[in-house]
Every structure is written in structure tokens, then in C-alpha cells.
Amino acid sequence: MNDSNSTLANLKNKVDLFLKERDWHQFHDPRTDVMGLSVEVGELMELFLYYKDSHEVVTEKREQVEDELADVFYWVLCFANTTGIDLAQAMEKKMQKNALKYPVEKAKGSRKKYTDL
Numbered sequence: 001m002n003d004s005n006s007t008l009a010n011l012k013n014k015v016d017l018f019l020k021e022r023d024w025h026q027f028h029d030p031r032t033d034v035m036g037l038s039v040e041v042g043e044l045m046e047l048f049l050y051y052k053d054s055h056e057v058v059t060e061k062r063e064q065v066e067d068e069l070a071d072v073f074y075w076v077l078c079f080a081n082t083t084g085i086d087l088a089q090a091m092e093k094k095m096q097k098n099a100l101k102y103p104v105e106k107a108k109g110s111r112k113k114y115t116d117l
Contacts, residue, residue, distance in 0.1 A: 008087050015077045028082050037075035044068035
């Protein structure tokens with residue numbers, strides 16, 4: 001399985017099955033899932049602590065970075081499953097909003113926030 005031959009539905013189902021097999025759905029609600037997500041984002045961030053070159057971290061600690069990123073994604077999928085959010089639909093709507101806030105002619109090559117463009 002890789003990005004080019006997987007779907008969000010497949011991944012969400014895989015996470016759901018993992019939880020079902022262990023009878024862990026009872027421990028999941030939006031608050032718990034978002035807290036788990038926050039913890040894993042912190043663990044991913046921790047790998048970059050004290051490094052000035054973030055690409056060096058990805059090179060030197062690639063397996064750890066992949067593991068932590070997968071943990072982050074796991075919790076995103078848990079949250080989406082728990083709340084019934086369609087991630088593809090939510091992402092599409094958000095990208096449309098972002099396109100309006102960051103029109104190419106104003107935002108290209110700039111890292112300014114939309115309120116400062």
C-alpha cells in the first residue's frame with residue numbers, strides 16, 4: 001500500500017477495524033482523539049528540537065519521522081471516524097476557502113498571512 005494506490009476510505013476503514021478488533025471504540029470521543037492528535041504532533045515536533053536544518057532531521061531520523069507522522073495521521077483518521085467528517089470533502093471546501101484568501105496574484109512567493117497581503 002502506498003499513496004498512489006490507497007484511498008482515505010480504505011485508511012479510515014483500516015483504523016476502524018484496528019479499533020474494533022481491540023474493543024477500543026469505547027475509549028474514543030472527539031476530545032480524546034484531538035488530545036491524542038496533539039500528543040503525537042508534539043512527539044513529531046520533538047524530533048526537530050535543537051536542529052537548525054529541518055531537512056537534516058528528516059534524513060537522519062527518517063524512520064522516527066515517518067512513525068510519528070503516521071501516528072498523527074492515525075489520530076486524524078480516528079477523529080474523522082468518531083465525528084463522521086468526510087476528510088476529502090472537508091479538504092476540498094478548505095482549499096476553496098484558501099484559494100479565495102490567498103489569490104495567486106497576491107500570494108505567489110509570499111509567506112504573509114492573508115490579512116497582510
